[in-house]
Amino acid sequence: MIRTGVVLIALLISACSSHQSKRYQHHQDFTPDAVVDVSSIREAVPVAEPRSLLGNPESYKVRGKRYRVMTEAAGFTEDGIASWYGSKFHGYRTSNGEIFDVYKMTAAHKTLPLPCYVRVTRKDTGESVIVRVNDRGPFHEGRIIDLSYAAAVKLGIDKAGTAPVHIEVVEPPHRDSVLWIQAGALSSGERAEQLKKRLADITAGKWPVTINEKQKGDLTLHRVRIGPIAAGKANAVVEQLEKAGISPTVVLMQHQLDI
Missing domain, CATH: 3.30.70.1070 (Sporulation related repeat)
Structure with missing residues (x-):
């Protein structure tokens, strides 16, 4: 059973990084047909959650590079480039086994434990959003986080595609708070x-x-x-x-x- 679980984890992560036509219906990513009303988008609300059974191996390899998944996220910060992913991946499973929804405030990160919550702040405008990390990626040099389309719209990077950001893990409040x-x-x-x-x-x-x-x-x-x-x-x-x-x-x- 343990080996089966490890295999499932590896398959989900590698599948999320794959660009093969067998994996996705569309070869290129694209924006949803429905227009997103930014005023109606609610940030992710951090809540205490157990680690996902899938998506949290000790390490995994993509395109010849090995990534080690963090066991603890508290206090983590990072600076780099944010990008976003959209309708090509809509309806497919994320690395932790959930269904990706372009209209939810989620994100992908290479090594943070799944799920967790991060605040993403644009360095050029100061705009920020809180997203729930439930996927792996982006596997492009220099990029540190892949936002859902909704999060990208909320942050104002959907048109440009990328933006310099600072990310920091947001700890959920204690259950008795x-x-x-x-x-x-x-x-x-x-x-x-x-x-x-x-x-x-x-x-x-x-x-x-x-x-x-x-x-x-x-x-x-x-x-x-x-x-x-x-x-x-x-x-x-x-x-x-x-x-x-x-x-x-x-x-x-x-x-x-x-x-």
Whole structure:
């Protein structure tokens, strides 16, 4: 059984690096037909997850080069070039056995343990996104991370194809910690009160809903938030809000509340 597992891992990783026509329906990668609305894209929310059974061998070899998979990701940072991959790979399995979806905030990295979460920051613009790493690659010299198409659009590199970035691993909060979900930052106090009432109705009053005012120059923002919420339940609440048509949302830790 152990040998079978090792073989499966090797096959998945090598398949993800292959460009053979037998592996994919299309030879060249391409953008999806559907236009991505950046405002509707939600960042990946770091949660504690076990290591995947697939995609985490001690080491593996691609194109004659051996890569050693990290056993611990905490504190890891890296600088280099980010690229993205799209519809050619949509619907195929990632290295850890999941199905690749161009519209999800995911990424591929050569040596980070799967899955894990990283913040990707463009060095030229300062824009950043959080993605969930669930695949291996990119196997091109100088490139350190391959983003899903959605993540590339969110970061603004879908047109250029690549960009210089800094990546850092984001540790998920402890299961017993708490989070807040910001559903809106409105200039109108009246609209903020309306949103507050709607959030209370959607969540059936399970968690406090508050309005936090923040001065931005001459503008007062009314930030409508749900929380504190147990970290392990935050994703379910975000999904509940999305089903009710409230998105995107921002998940905040306690030290981010006054930013």
